[in-house]
Amino acid sequence: MRILNSLVASRSASRIEPTGRVQFPVAWSFLMDRLDDLDRHIVACLSENARATFHEIGSRVGLSAPAVKRRVDRLRSSGVIRGFTVVLDAAAAGQNAEALVEIFCRGRTSPAQLRELAVQHPEARSAWTISGDGDAMLHIQAADMSELERVLERIREHPSVERTRSVIVLTRLLDRHGATATSMGADTGAAGKSAASPYA
Numbered sequence: 001m002r003i004l005n006s007l008v009a010s011r012s013a014s015r016i017e018p019t020g021r022v023q024f025p026v027a028w029s030f031l032m033d034r035l036d037d038l039d040r041h042i043v044a045c046l047s048e049n050a051r052a053t054f055h056e057i058g059s060r061v062g063l064s065a066p067a068v069k070r071r072v073d074r075l076r077s078s079g080v081i082r083g084f085t086v087v088l089d090a091a092a093a094g095q096n097a098e099a100l101v102e103i104f105c106r107g108r109t110s111p112a113q114l115r116e117l118a119v120q121h122p123e124a125r126s127a128w129t130i131s132g133d134g135d136a137m138l139h140i141q142a143a144d145m146s147e148l149e150r151v152l153e154r155i156r157e158h159p160s161v162e163r164t165r166s167v168i169v170l171t172r173l174l175d176r177h178g179a180t181a182t183s184m185g186a187d188t189g190a191a192g193k194s195a196a197s198p199y200a
Helices: 028-031 035-046 055-063 065-077 113-120 145-157
Strands: 014-023 083-088 099-107 125-129 135-140 161-168 180-182
Touching: 014 055, 035 055, 035 065, 055 113, 099 113, 099 145, 113 125, 113 135, 135 145
Parallel strands: none
Antiparallel strands: 014 083, 083 180, 099 135, 099 161, 125 135
16 A cells, blocks of 8 residues: 555746656556557657657657647547656755655554645655555755754654654756646647647
């Protein structure tokens, strides 16, 4: 029950880079087995830049813009593509302290209860149930170490929390997914815009 449950959608910040990313379901490897080579190539293009136009993608995969749009629409409607993301610069947004916080709860705690705990803290960017001794893992971003310490104190005050164990992030080496998910728009384009461009 503690494995692979995503609890909290990533939160937004005030400053973003212009390059978008695509957000995919947890069972990504399973879904990829159902795609053909053109679908995978389109997905790779959108993963690099979700703001690319259908014409730009088509020129790379050897399809017309309308054909790319039809495939992207099918990927969206089938649930392969859940949404679109933007890449945040945490330091530019004033978030200079980052930690992974393992939560240990008293007794049995459901994923719904853990999610409710996590959403109470705006500094929680993501949260997951996990295997092992702990019950959940929270990704926390704060302005500085003092604010991070205050967040940890608030988390420990929750009646369900027995204790926490924190790991401070020193250097971010790789971030493939960005930080902020945006909802899907109307069926006029990949991100609810014109058929010519996901973000036109």
